[in-house]
Amino acid sequence: MTAETDGVETNGPDIAQAEMPAPGVPLARTLEAILMVADEPQSLVALATAVGAPVPAVRRAVETLVADFDGVDRGDGQPGVRRGFELREVGGGWRFYVREEFDPIVRDFVLTQNPTRLSQAALETLAVIAYKQPITRGAIAQIRAVNVDSVVRTLLGRGLITESFTDAETGAINYETTELLLTHLGINSLDELPLISPLLADGTGGFGDGSE
Known part of the structure; x- marks a missing residue:
């Protein structure tokens, strides 16, 4: 891997x-x-x-x-x-x-093996997915300019993101956030996420303004 x-x-x-x-x-x-x-x-x-x-x-x-x-x-x-x-x-x-019947066991194992606090890399990747979902792993990596394989697996294991669908032409998996993330953030929907532009250096770069 x-x-x-x-x-x-x-x-x-x-x-x-x-x-x-x-x-x-x-x-x-x-x-x-x-x-x-x-x-x-x-x-x-x-x-x-x-x-x-x-x-x-x-x-x-x-x-x-x-x-x-x-x-x-x-x-x-x-x-x-x-x-x-x-x-x-x-x-x-x-x-x-x-296998589906082992999902709960594997999820508990991943949560046990990993510290509660997410790394900075995981937080940044989660933010990209939250604002740009549905989005492929390749697109996430292009935005962050690093390999995101391990952090995507971590976020999947934590139940914060899920595989939304697979592109029929490219075979690329698209990811989106889950209800668990909303619970952790204390919001009811993604519409309540703050605009990202004011948080960026020039207000225009990065991965969008959260309106998409």
Whole structure:
């Protein structure tokens, strides 16, 4: 996984530049490794390009992974084990997700493992999302001029933001704030957020005036 740095967001691995898997490495496991570090849903075409394999072969390999993680017995005599995560198709792409039944447990774990106070980076990212939502992770990174992968995951784990929808064309996930943020801020709606322009150096820069 990527972490927040002081550089421009890399958006995870550049799968278009990925090397061919080593001889003898099963295609399904190669795809599993790529999907493990991908922060956005990956289409079959993108995955096929990454590993240099035909799309039909990639489709079959993805189906194998789905069945594997679901604990489906494929008739090979090996008992299936249902994993705590799943490979899910969202917006025309594939991405790992925690299974819905484990969401409360994972959320509690994240809250326990992280300090109550948000970092300055997390607060700034949360402000961008609040004023510009719905907004993609790439757009957030462009505004902040840093990688925001880790802070977005933190905010998701805290329940302060949520995945709103996935762009059908780009596969990029759009984020928006939750009711929990309103509760923490003590407001009833985002309309009560103060205008951001007066808080900026020239009153015009940054990410808008809060009216969008």
